[in-house]
Amino acid sequence: MYAQITQFKKMLHTLSRLLDKAQQHAEANNFEPEVLLNSRLSPDMLPLTNQVQMACDTAVLATAVLTGEQATGFEDTEKTIPELKARIEKTIGYVASMKEGDFAGWEERIVAPKGWAGALLGKDYFCQHAVPNFYFHMVTAYAILRHKDVRIGKMDYIGQLPFLR
């Protein structure tokens, strides 16, 4: 499970690089990068800015509740790509602040985030909510950029793999 938390950090670095590509695409095509941040796949879906914020929030919440910390999270104030990249950096820093041992007993922890309909066992929360929700916002962010013609591909999303040979 700690490997999945480590993977959240890897994906957040990936998300930051996708935002770099968004910035470059906007500059190369002479439009404001904020146009991409305000883009959505459907009028009643949240735009890119929120998708990035919610991927960050999901990683923070999982790290906090599964280590027995209070999840305070970060305020949603970002309006630019550099600000969103800073949010991602803060998120990675928080996730990285917890060592594997801090997650001891995570499977049996009772997890009851504020505003939720009830409590979940840590193992159910992590597998059935944290992981699918993290990837939901991660892939939706990718999909918005892809839909808006930013030149990214699946390997930008998967990232480097530690091949043995």
Next chain:
Amino acid sequence: MYAQITQFKKMLHTLSRLLDKAQQHAEANNFEPEVLLNSRLSPDMLPLTNQVQMACDTAVLATAVLTGEQATGFEDTEKTIPELKARIEKTIGYVASMKEGDFAGWEERIVAPKGWAGALLGKDYFCQHAVPNFYFHMVTAYAILRHKDVRIGKMDYIGQLPFLR
């Protein structure tokens, strides 16, 4: 890790239900459901049919290589929603055919799928490829339907959670 394999099955059931909603949406709006199956988020992205097939393939491959089986997979012949739902059912059946014990030693297995650039340790393959790739195709399928106005929301994607109280 076996909990994540179990979660693949849950998400595949979810994907099947999303296809039901697609079918209903097409019928209610008097168009052929195949229009949705051929929809894409960008001209050089794969359409919904392929996203469903690839989510299935990822679950089959992970189950096979981490239990030391040969991944034979299924042929990509589906042209309709009922056919894709049957593909999902076959995939769930294959994943369910493996018990937790069959995955013993998965972290240290050497995984070298056909056509890949190299070999990976099972733990790296699973966390850094299988899980992100599965959700990539799962969320992209959702995003295509959402983009095409099928009335689905995040809770259709997350599904039921096993609340304690």
